[in-house]
Amino acid sequence: MERPGDLVRRLDLLLRLHTSDDLAPELEKALLRGLPKVGPGPLLSALGALRVRTEDRTGRRRVFFPRGEVTRALSVPERRAPLPARLVTAVVTLLEAELLRRFAAGEPYALSVLEAGLADLTVPFTERSTAKALVAVPRGSTQTLPDGAVLRLFLHWTEPDGNRTDLDLSVAFFDAQWTFTGLCDYTNLVHGARSAVHSGDLTSAPAPRGATEYVDLDLERLAEQGDVYAVPLVFSFNNVPFEELRDAFAGFMALDARGARDASYDPRTVRQRFDLAGDSQVCLPMVVDLGRRRMLWTDTHLPSTDGFQSIGSHGGARLATVARELWEQFGSGSRTTLWDLAVWRAAARSPEVAVIRREPEPALLTFRRRPEEDAAAFADRVSAMEEAEERLPHPDPDTAAAELASDTRVFLATVHGTVGPAGASGTSYRLFPGAGDASETLVRVTAGDLVAELGSTSA
Numbered sequence: 001m002e003r004p005g006d007l008v009r010r011l012d013l014l015l016r017l018h019t020s021d022d023l024a025p026e027l028e029k030a031l032l033r034g035l036p037k038v039g040p041g042p043l044l045s046a047l048g049a050l051r052v053r054t055e056d057r058t059g060r061r062r063v064f065f066p067r068g069e070v071t072r073a074l075s076v077p078e079r080r081a082p083l084p085a086r087l088v089t090a091v092v093t094l095l096e097a098e099l100l101r102r103f104a105a106g107e108p109y110a111l112s113v114l115e116a117g118l119a120d121l122t123v124p125f126t127e128r129s130t131a132k133a134l135v136a137v138p139r140g141s142t143q144t145l146p147d148g149a150v151l152r153l154f155l156h157w158t159e160p161d162g163n164r165t166d167l168d169l170s171v172a173f174f175d176a177q178w179t180f181t182g183l184c185d186y187t188n189l190v191h192g193a194r195s196a197v198h199s200g201d202l203t204s205a206p207a208p209r210g211a212t213e214y215v216d217l218d219l220e221r222l223a224e225q226g227d228v229y230a231v232p233l234v235f236s237f238n239n240v241p242f243e244e245l246r247d248a249f250a251g252f253m254a255l256d257a258r259g260a261r262d263a264s265y266d267p268r269t270v271r272q273r274f275d276l277a278g279d280s281q282v283c284l285p286m287v288v289d290l291g292r293r294r295m296l297w298t299d300t301h302l303p304s305t306d307g308f309q310s311i312g313s314h315g316g317a318r319l320a321t322v323a324r325e326l327w328e329q330f331g332s333g334s335r336t337t338l339w340d341l342a343v344w345r346a347a348a349r350s351p352e353v354a355v356i357r358r359e360p361e362p363a364l365l366t367f368r369r370r371p372e373e374d375a376a377a378f379a380d381r382v383s384a385m386e387e388a389e390e391r392l393p394h395p396d397p398d399t400a401a402a403e404l405a406s407d408t409r410v411f412l413a414t415v416h417g418t419v420g421p422a423g424a425s426g427t428s429y430r431l432f433p434g435a436g437d438a439s440e441t442l443v444r445v446t447a448g449d450l451v452a453e454l455g456s457t458s459a
Contacts, residue, residue, distance in 0.1 A: 004034025008042045021084040035098040040454035047095040048336040053083045063329035070278035070301040075325050100375045102454050103348035112346030113401045115356045115414040119339035124447050133274035137297045140330040145293040146271045148254030151217040153232050157248040158210035166203045166237040169213040170311050173227040178324045180316030195221035223291045230288040231323045235309035236281035248276040281309050287323050298326050342413040347379035356397045364397040366390040
């Protein structure tokens with residue numbers, strides 16, 4: 001009770017020591033007294049981790065991300081038995097109530113407009129070790145790959161004067177069971193029937209031009225030949241840490257299958273670019289689901305091996321284990337998402353919430369807080385996207401949302417900033433830029449800003 005931060009961090013252990021399915025009065029009292037003093041990070045982490053603890057995951061793996069200059073993933077077997085559903089519900093309810101209380105302290109809005117796709121974006125964590133990127137996708141988020149038959153991965157670097165540096169852009173491929181199916185790197189420039197093609201190995205990058213390598217992934221061909229997952233990696237072959245390089249970045253762009261496949265670089269086609277930095281020689285930026293055209297942003301570094309770095313030195317089976325564990329960890333629902341955050345903020349500060357839903361059919365759902373409905377119940381209804389007061393199928397829900405929010409004080413939270421309400425004031429979060437950025441009356445915030453609003457406040 002006197003150390004509320006430790007109370008929340010050790011909450012799972014306390015609940016495992018619990019002997020009842022009901023929340024003990026002593027623990028409930030400690031939480032009610034201590035939660036207002038807990039920082040937003042531990043609060044959000046505990047809530048995300050606890051709400052999936054009713055599932056039996058014994059025999060699987062738990063993944064941790066220790067603090068450090070760069071993020072590395074560690075895993076251990078899951079040996080914890082599931083917790084009673086009634087106990088978990090009671091604790092999660094208290095945690096959510098505290099988050100709603102904190103959000104309610106801010107200025108109200110007449111309307112909130114949220115995009116359901118925010119559920120694919122995790123709340124940012126360990127930002128100190130996050131790579132600087134063109135698009136600040138929080139680690140653990142999933143996104144649809146950009147349109148285009150070919151995904152071109154690129155790597156560029158410039159070596160320090162007098163220190164030859166050989167970076168390698170490589171891709172490992174796996175089937176649905178995470179069995180290694182092949183690679184595309186400096187040792188194997190073509191994978192399959194030209195399903196993946198490497199531009200060629202460059203072993204130095206003197207200033208001022210540096211060096212650039214590409215790997216082109218034909219997504220349809222890869223899926224047809226049985227490759228399900230692609231794992232891009234950047235290796236410092238001769239073990240020069242990324243932090244010593246004058247300039248080093250990687251990313252991906254979309255190409256038309258019928259377009260030129262030369263070494264030209266068109267910045268307009270770039271969908272993500274991120275810096276390579278820190279005391280690391282191996283970077284695993286993402287895992288790609290080829291069939292579903294989905295990308296998991298991992299932004300993770302691997303420990304170097306003895307000798308020169310390559311897919312061969314790390315081994316296909318070991319890479320499969322790391323990639324599979326990251327995929328399962330972030331897909332488990334154990335982390336709070338920007339959808340969670342946006343719904344809590346909207347329910348605490350708006351009497352009306354409009355939700356842009358793009359699947360299974362485009363629609364705009366409108367929720368209005370009912371008489372005697374508290375913020376928690378309102379948030380639950382919006383989050384589940386059930387019992388909406390209005391459900392408007394619309395081929396362009398962005399336009400419908402913009403019309404609804406025009407000349408209104410609004411909280412706008414979307415993945416693509418494609419909602420631009422005329423004359424609206426208030427706050428706007430978006431991941432990708434769009435028409436909404438043109439507004440001079442909406443204050444744009446980042447995901448980190450939304451989390452910072454939850455800074456501990458006494459009740």
